Amino acid sequence: METTINGEPRVTATHAALAFITEIQADYPEILFHQSGGCCDGSSPMCYPADDFIVGDHDVKLGEIGGVPVFISASQFEAWKHTQLIIDVVPGRGGMFSLDNGREKRFLTRSRMFGGGEACTVPAFRA
Template sequence: MIARLNATAEAIALIHELQQEFGELMFYQAGGCCEGSQPQCFKKGKYYLRKNDAMIGLIEGCEFWIDRDLFEYWQYSHFELDVIDGIGVGGFSLETSRMKTFKIKYRLFSEEDLQHLSPIIRK
């Protein structure tokens, strides 16, 4: 199976830091105005999912959910979770206290990849 999601070493290291401080985490990428389509990191269960939102995978045990409408647009793309210095647009995500922002790098799946994608989970 081809994973829909992976993360850079820098993002994984930051996730481990946040897990030590906050416990179980989750990610949500909404695509709305305030968060500027950046992935947001929350304590697990502290963000309420909508019906039909899509979980595209796990990063270090953290569910990565995408807004149902955004997923329809990006369903043919691989997501790579990365982190950069600075506070993102929304500032609601747990990493902002460390002056960091999670971001996604996208690439389109090949025709071959599309035949072997890992399944998603719907809310």
């Protein structure tokens, strides 16, 4: 799986998210993100110590932000493969098991559709 679509990264981060990553790395130098698929923490990007999270055989690596790998489940990737994920930071509580919890701000996923058919080619409809 390519981590870019026509040179555009599948995942990127705002300056605020990159600064927050650096803050968390002061306590946990090796971290990773896994885009949550729902349940208890909604669809938040979850930040874990790299040695505390087992990346599944069917997880997809979207790319890296600030040198930190970002993964998503294969089934969720199928639904979101046409979008660029943008990791941002907002005030609030992080996910229950995520390293942003208790820091009075949390990671948030924003997204935008890849334009011009970058993610896939859709055949033209002919009547």
